[in-house]
Amino acid sequence: MPKIVDPEARRREVVDALFRVVVRDGLQRASLRAVADEAGLNIGSVRHYFAGQRELMEFAMRSMLDRVTGRLLRGVEGIGDLGAHHREERLRLVGGLLAELLPLDARRRAEVVVFLEFTAAARTDPAFAELSHRAAAGTRRLMGRVLARLDESGTLRPGCDLGVETERLAALLDGLGQAAVLHPDVVAPERCAEVLTAHLEELAGIQ
Numbered sequence: 001m002p003k004i005v006d007p008e009a010r011r012r013e014v015v016d017a018l019f020r021v022v023v024r025d026g027l028q029r030a031s032l033r034a035v036a037d038e039a040g041l042n043i044g045s046v047r048h049y050f051a052g053q054r055e056l057m058e059f060a061m062r063s064m065l066d067r068v069t070g071r072l073l074r075g076v077e078g079i080g081d082l083g084a085h086h087r088e089e090r091l092r093l094v095g096g097l098l099a100e101l102l103p104l105d106a107r108r109r110a111e112v113v114v115f116l117e118f119t120a121a122a123r124t125d126p127a128f129a130e131l132s133h134r135a136a137a138g139t140r141r142l143m144g145r146v147l148a149r150l151d152e153s154g155t156l157r158p159g160c161d162l163g164v165e166t167e168r169l170a171a172l173l174d175g176l177g178q179a180a181v182l183h184p185d186v187v188a189p190e191r192c193a194e195v196l197t198a199h200l201e202e203l204a205g206i207q
Contacts, residue, residue, distance in 0.1 A: 015060045027117040079149040104189040157205030
């Protein structure tokens, strides 16, 4: 009997192979043939699901954004569920959520690398511009939601400008992610986590 292939599983397999190629060799070398070889498939099998590298890259980025956003959203609503005396626990919860955007292990490092490669490509490739804009705006909406939940629960210090703090948090995470990917010997994962924790404690007025 012919082998039955699950289309969604095959797409995920190809996307995982794309991530490995991009992390190892960069986006410019992530051709359909290179990705097919990485996945152990013939190029015809890959073309059955993706017409070209651009379509594959767009699908991979959308999948990654949905995956990361889903992980964060599942935890955001729980921020305010903790009682008034659980301030430190709320900060730990938020730190863990936001750490999903930092390259603290192999999975998250691959996601950050692919995101950085895609963002660089979007600067000069109009085909990626809309998705890049969606990612930047969506990240800020999510961070704004996190900070709003902390503020509503009385965790943030009085007088915080949530708009400014959202952008400051986004810049911090972007900068840490890029530095840790480019210079892991200078900015180690442990240092990224420490800086994020210090920033959240500063927002909460914890000295």
